[in-house]
Amino acid sequence: MAFVLLTNLLGCAAPARAVDSSELTFDGQNYRVVHLDLKREKLSLHWRDPQTSQPFGSINALRQWGEAHGQKLLFAANAGIYDKQSVPLGLYVENGKTVVPLNLNHGNPASGNFSLLPNGVFVVYPDGHAAVRTSSDFKADGQHAQWASQSGPMLVIDGKLNDQFIDASDSMKWRSGVCVKTSSEVVFAVSETPVNFHTFGRLFRDELGCQDALYLDGSISQIYVDGNGYAGAPAFMVKPYAGIFAVFVAQ
Known part of the structure; x- marks a missing residue:
């Protein structure tokens, strides 16, 4: 039963192979960058075990769950920002079901970077194409999502850096982000060292x-790539996640 459920979630599995992953140095900082082709790789989003309703919390727990159901984890990355109750702060759509609605409330200091405007949504639609949209544009589009996570701030908007970013900012953290270069090409990146928003956006x-x-x-x-392990924040910094992007294939 569990195997059938996972198969339905992920669609027809492709033969196991490595995702397109590389180390990149930009402006003196190191990054792990992963390119996904959604025509070949089935990207999904996971928060809770569908049988027990318990949060996965970690990439390793999700990987073990997949193995128990005959699926190999090729790629994983934590999704958007969440609150003290480990609930996503904004829109969270898992396999077509809206678990947390779009959040257009702004200015709450407790929301941290989520409240830096504009925030946005990474979405994969039922036909398989993906997009990054500002939250207001996503709402105006009115399209149904298959997988979606709202976070913030937007790093780049229509080819321009978010104008709230300061070049000389001393707010240095390990940071992760996502973009969509074409309707099927998704790029995830995580910094290997602390960087500010301006550098990460560039x-x-x-x-x-x-x-x-x-x-x-x-x-x-953190980003996990099968064969390369983990990249991003050191293990002692990592806390339980609410929402994990993943690419599984049949073992």
Whole structure:
């Protein structure tokens, strides 16, 4: 029963192979960058075990769950920002079901970087194409999502850096983000060392060539790639996640 459920979630599995992952140096800082082709790799989003309703909390727990159901984890990254109750602060859509609605409330200091405007949504639609949209534009589009996570702030908007970013800012953290270069090409990146928002935004705009990019989270962010292990924040900084992006294939 569990195997059938996972198969339905992820669709027809492709033969196991490595995702396109590389180390990149930009402006003196090191990053792990992962390119996904959604025509070949089935990206999904996971928060709770569908059988027990218990949060996965960690990439390793999700990986073990997949193995128990005959699925190999090729890629994983923590999703958007969440509150003290480990509930996503903004929109969270898992396999077509809206678990947490779009959040357009702004200015709450408790929301941290989520309240830096504009924030945005990374979304994969039922037809398989993906996008990064500001939260207000996503609402105006009115399209149904298959997978979606709201976070913030937007790093790049229509080819321009978020104008709230300061070049000389001393707010240095491990940071993760995502962009969509074409309707099926998704790029995730995590810094290997602490960086500020301005530098991280320029990575997506100037090095990765992204027109729109979204910040996912900082300090606790990691990317997992099968065969390469973990990149991003050191293990002692990592706390339980609420929402994990993943690519599984049949073992």
